[in-house]
Amino acid sequence: MWFDTWSDLWRVLIITVAIYTTLILILRGVGKRSLAKLNIFDLVVTVALGSTxxxxxxxKDVSYAEGALAFAVLCGLQWFVAWLSLRARWFKRLIRSEPRLLFSDGKFLDKAMRDERILRQEVHAEIRNHGFGDDEDIAAVILETDGTFSVIARDKAKTRSAMKDVRRAPEDPVANAKPAR
Known part of the structure; x- marks a missing residue:
C-alpha cells in the first residue's frame, strides 16, 4: 500500500514545514555553537534532534507542541552545558576532550596514537591531504576535539604558541623542551 489517507499525507506536509521552521528559529536563538563542528556532546544532541x-x-502520537518543547529542551541543555563548561573547569574536562598530539617533528607518538585508536596510515593520509609529501616537513599532527586533524608545517611552527592546549605524550621529543621566546 502506498499510503493510508490523503489527510495523513497533508498532516506530514504541514507538520514537517511547521517543525522545520521551529527548529531553525530555536537553533538561531541558541547561537552558532549549535551548528559548529561537532564534539561528542554536540553529536549526541544532533542525533537526538534528528530522532525527535x-x-x-x-x-500521530507526538503533537507539534510536544515536539517543539523537546527541541527547546535539547537546545537549552546544549546551551547550558556550553555555558557551564566555560565557567567550571572540572565540568569542561568531564565533557570535552582535549586536542592530542599524534606526530611530532618527524616521529609518530605511538602511545598517543594507540590511546586514540589512530593508525600510522591515517596520519600519513592526513599529511598527504594537507599537501605534504615528506614527514620531515611536518612539525605536528594533532587530533582535534571534533575528530579532525590539524597538520602544522615545520616552517610555520616557530614558537608553537597555538599548541599550548594540546595534550602531549611523554614520548614527545618537544614535551619537555623549553618553549622558544
Missing part, C-alpha cells in the same frame, strides 16, 4: 524531528513528522 522524525518522530514529530511521522508519528
Amino acid at each position: 524531528l522524525a518522530s514529530i513528522m511521522l508519528s
Whole structure:
C-alpha cells in the first residue's frame, strides 16, 4: 500500500514545514555553537534532534507542541552545558576532550596514537591531504576535539604558541623542551 489517507499525507506536509521552521528559529536563538563542528556532546544532541524531528513528522502520537518543547529542551541543555563548561573547569574536562598530539617533528607518538585508536596510515593520509609529501616537513599532527586533524608545517611552527592546549605524550621529543621566546 502506498499510503493510508490523503489527510495523513497533508498532516506530514504541514507538520514537517511547521517543525522545520521551529527548529531553525530555536537553533538561531541558541547561537552558532549549535551548528559548529561537532564534539561528542554536540553529536549526541544532533542525533537526538534528528530522532525527535522524525518522530514529530511521522508519528500521530507526538503533537507539534510536544515536539517543539523537546527541541527547546535539547537546545537549552546544549546551551547550558556550553555555558557551564566555560565557567567550571572540572565540568569542561568531564565533557570535552582535549586536542592530542599524534606526530611530532618527524616521529609518530605511538602511545598517543594507540590511546586514540589512530593508525600510522591515517596520519600519513592526513599529511598527504594537507599537501605534504615528506614527514620531515611536518612539525605536528594533532587530533582535534571534533575528530579532525590539524597538520602544522615545520616552517610555520616557530614558537608553537597555538599548541599550548594540546595534550602531549611523554614520548614527545618537544614535551619537555623549553618553549622558544
